Amino acid sequence: MTPRISDNKYSFTKAQWSIRRSQRICTKSIWGSEAAINPLLKFSSRAALSLLITVLATIVFAFSFYCHFFPDLSVKHRVAVGVASFLTVFLAAGAIFLVYHHRHKKRNIPRVREITRCGDGTFSLDVDRFAPKDISFSWHLIQPPSSTEKQQLESTLIMSENQDGTFNATSTCDNLRGKVNVTQPYTIQAAVTHRKLKQPVCNEWTSDPQDGYKLRPIVTRPLQLSLCDPGEVLCSLNLESFYPKHIDISWSCDTGQSQKNISSQEKYQENPDQSYNAESACKIPGDSLNDPEFKVIVRWKHETMEDWESRELRVRDPGFPWRPNITDMSPLIVQSNQQTMVKCTVSGYFPDVLTVMWFMKNARQETIPVSNGSKYEILEISQEKMSDNTYTCTSTLCFTPTSNSEEQEFICRVSHPSLEEPIERSTGPARTKVSPTVTEPIKFSLCESGDVLCSLYVSKFYPQNINITWTSGRDQINKIKAVEKFIQIRDEKTYDAISECRIKWDQSLFPLRVTWKHESMEKPEYKELEITACAPRVGDIIVPGQLQCNQLAILQCEISAFYLDNLTVTWSKIQKGKEEETIDSQSKEKYYIPDLAYKKQDNTYNCTARLVFIPSYDLDLGAVFICKVQHPNLEPQIERRTKPLQLDQAPGKPGDTGKNPQGINDSPPHVDDIIVPRQLQCNQSYTLQCQISGFYPDNLTVTWLKHHKGEEETIQLQSNERYQIPALQHVKQWWTHTYRCTASLVSIPSYESDDGAEFICRVEHPSLKGAIEKRTGPLNVKVPMVRERSPQPVGGFQAAGAGGGGAGGLESVALEVPGSSGGPRVATGNGNGGDVGSFMSFLQGLLRLGRFHQGV
Missing domain, CATH: 2.60.40.10 (Immunoglobulins)
Structure with missing residues (x-):
């Protein structure tokens, strides 16, 4: 049936309206508000491609539909439909291009996460899915958070690669132990720099103002055991570097059937970073270790921990320190119809519950237990307690072999509660000769006469006859007279020998060789002593910790x-x-x-x-x-x-050689700790001294204060009948053009007033923002036990550590210029009285050094 024209016109008008409506909607969705674009931007490139194909297919289908069902449409209308379709495709393609371009622009940009704090006090920062690989992190500590000063922190970086070629990174900053004041809040700042970031991304983590820096306890050593004299075992555990101070620690012992709490004692120590260490210890009976199932358990809980942590130790754990060890075993020397003794020595064990069994191997390699009887005698074991409270014992087996004896080898087997399996040692095959053993090098010692005494220790050989010779020189043709001393332990057949020779020191005698030959050996053996054995050992050069220009080093x-x-x-x-x-x-x-x-x-x-x-x-x-x-x-x-x-570059300017003292800037003083006499006794005069050096100019103010035991306030001391404060004597140091002096306080203490009191030396100088204070700590004043002594002259004291030579035995050197002399005065000390010749040489050298600088 042919459609009517009016119907065609109506259909065309409706289709045209639909196309234009679609165009308006598409245009508005693309060029409209950001709220309409954002959902499109969430499409992946694969979804955008699928959308474009779908839109193109829809338009082609619609155009074909109209052309097929409306063949009578005019060319004008068909062109309109085509243009509309083209615009629709163009706009859709533009929208997809914008989506893809936006996503490509944001692709591989580092995603910086928040700073996280780990349980051990470290901080970490994660950055995900970035490319290229190059990225940098910087960490800083700010304390308090309002401060403008930043302390840089070291960090470690771990990177991993994803399947799409991007990278992930985790940066962890070092633990802040020792770098942060645990009583104040602080801020951790981390900055991330990458090529695709317009500017570094900076994240911060700020602590709770009330909590400060909490530190989780660290266990650096396993649970420790030590033996006490009454036979008790002291168990201890060290917990280190935690804050705040409060920590719960409990001990218990477990026998496998019951568990019992044990009382303990804790000792606390404050570290320089204001964190704490704790040592917790308890005692258990030594005989409780007789049970292999016994274990001791320690638990602790700190507010930085989510749950209790624990350590435990059983008798058979690897960390148990007192397992038995077979330290010596006699060789089996068999001679027909002569009694033979074999000894097995066991040492280093605790508790003293030890079982020793003997076994014999015959010619058929059969292992047969040995027990006391008519042929074998096993002597009773006697256990000896050593100085370290462990035990040592020796088990002895005696028998008399006959011509048809089958004893080829004996085995000593030892059992102990600390051993999972018994340990054993063999005598080795039966023999009539035993080769000597030499385990130590040639020993030498210098005699008072200047001779060198050389010796060699040869052990466990049989029979006694042995030939030991000493030779010298490269050709080893010169024989040296030697003396042998033979040693035989009671009831043992083997011998030990010490061979000694004495020589005058002469380099031509080296290398020195000792050779030994025994009938049990196929060929002689020897050891040599080279001249380098007497060569000096040279340590590293010790450099002062802080070198300053124009100051003696x-x-x-x-x-x-x-x-x-x-x-x-x-x-x-x-x-x-x-x-x-x-x-x-x-x-x-x-x-x-x-x-x-x-x-x-x-x-x-x-x-x-x-x-x-x-x-x-x-x-x-x-x-x-x-x-x-x-x-x-x-x-x-x-x-x-x-x-x-x-x-x-202090106290002078860079390159300043001391020619122009007026060019020296103000230099702050260095204040040493107060020197306190080793013993303070009532009614005996003592002197407190505080060395002050390196300051310029010389307008220094020193004040002595006293803090009485149990009181909050301190009082300023003045020269009176009880206290004498000598005037400061400023000494100019010519090599630095700075000054030094000694602040002194002389007093005669009384037990009531001075025991437990603390003295303070306060130093003020124009170069200092605030005063420097040094404290003695609470004094310990002793009351004489026999009689009161009369007061000694003022200034009689001995400085703590005097005569010791300083750390490491190094000499101390001090230079100063007296007011009445133009040259330097030198004081040296080495803790051994010094050497006059060395002292005079040192003095002459420093006088030359002084003349050089005075001439400059």
């Missing part, structure tokens, strides 16, 4: 354990950008090299090589100093080097 190198005191030490220097240059104290007065002072200890020598100089910023910054040691027993020489020197 001493480099020291310890040389020890050498024989023959003909040592040669030379110093050299490699200045930055220059070649090595030997330092000669005779021609260059900038440096002084003291003469070597040899000290004899255990018949060997030791000494300290020193280089004294005043660092200069221009000449010594970055320089490397070298100490070279030569000795007849050394080939080649030994060399030690410093790292490039780092210099502080």
Whole structure:
């Protein structure tokens, strides 16, 4: 049936209206508000491609439909439909392009997460799905959070790659232990820098103002056991670096059938970072360890922990310290119709519940238990308690072999509660000869006469006849007379021997060789002693912890354990950008090299090589100093080097050599701890001293204060009948143009007023923002037990540590200029009384050093 024209017109009008309506909706959805675009932006590129194909298919289908069912449409109308379709496709393609472009622009941009705090006090920051790989993190600590100063933190970085080629990164900053004041709030700041970020992304984490920095307890060592004299076992655990102080600790023991709590004691220690360490200990009966199932358990809980943590130790755990060890076993020496004894020594065990069993192997390799009877006798074991409260015992088996005896080998088997399986040791096959054993090198010692005594220890050989010879030189043709001493332990057949020879020291005698030959050996054996055995040991160069321009510095190198005191030490220097240059104290007065002072200890020598100089910023910054040691027993020489020197530019300006004292800036004082006499007794005068140095100008103010026991306020002391405060005597240090002085307080203590009191030395100077205070700590005043002593003269005291030579046995050197003399005065001390010759040489060198600087 042919449709009517009116129907066609109506149908066309309706179709045209539908197409235009679709165009308006599409245009509005694309160019409209951001709220309409955002849902499209969430499509992935794959979804956008599917949408484009669907739209194109729909338009083609619609156009074909109209052309097929409305063939009478005019060309004009068909063009309109085509244009509408083209516009629709163009707009859809534009929308999809915008979606894809937006997603591509945001692709691989680092996603920075929030800072997270881990349970152990560290902080971490995660960044996900970024490319390229290059990324950097920076961490800072800000305390308090309102502060403008930032402390940089070290961090570690872990990266992983995803399947799509992007990367993930986790940056963890170091633990803040020791870097943060635990009583104050703080802020952790982390910044992430990446090429696709317009600017670094900075995240922050701020602590709770009430909590501060909480630290989780750290267990650095396993549960410890130690033996007490009454046979008890002390169990202890150390918990370190936690905050706040309160922590719950409980101990219990478990026998497998019941569990019982044990009382314990805790000791707390405050660390420099205001965190705490705790040592918790309890005692258990020693016989409780007889049960292999027994275990001791310790639990602890801190507010930084979600749940209790624990450690436990059983007798058979790997950490148990007192398992038995078979330390010695006699060889089986068989001679027909002669009694043979075999001994097994067991040591280092606790508790003293030990079982020893013997077994015999015959020619058929059958293992047969041995028990007391007519043929074998097992002596009763006697256990001996050692100084460390462990036990040692020896089990002895005796028998008399006959011509047809089958004893080929004996085995000693030991059982103990701490052992999962018994341990055992064999005598080895039966034999009539035993080869000597030499496990130690040749020993030598220096005699007072200057001779060298050399010895060799040879053990466990049989029979007694042994030939030991000493020879010397490269060709080993010169024989040296020696003496042998034979040792035989009671009831044992084997022998030990010590062979000794005495020689005059002569390099031509080396290498020294000792050779031993025994009838049980196929060929002789020997050991040699090289001359390098007497060569010096040279330590690293000790550099002061803080080197400052224009202040005296001493480099020291310890040389020890050498024989023959003909040592040669030379110093050299490699200045930055220059070649090595030997330092000669005779021609260059900038440096002084003291003469070597040899000290004899255990018949060997030791000494300290020193280089004294005043660092200069221009000449010594970055320089490397070298100490070279030569000795007849050394080939080649030994060399030690410093790292490039780092210099502080105080108190003078960089490059200031001391020519212009008026150019020195204000320099703050360095205040040492107060020196307190070792013993304070009632009615005996004592002096408190505080050394102050390195300050400029010399307008220094020192105030002495006293804080009575149990009182809150402190009182300022004035010179009166009880206290004397000598006036300060400022001494100018010519090499730095700064001053030094000693603040003193002289008093005669009484038990009622001074026991437990604390004295304070307060130092004020124009270069300081606030005063520096040093405290003595509570004093301990003793009351004489026999009679009262009359007061001693003022100033009689002994400084704590005087005469000890300082840490490491190094000499101390102090230079100062008295007011009545133009040259420097030197005081040296080494804790051993010093050496007059070395002292005078040192004095002469420093006088030359003083004349050099005065001439400048």
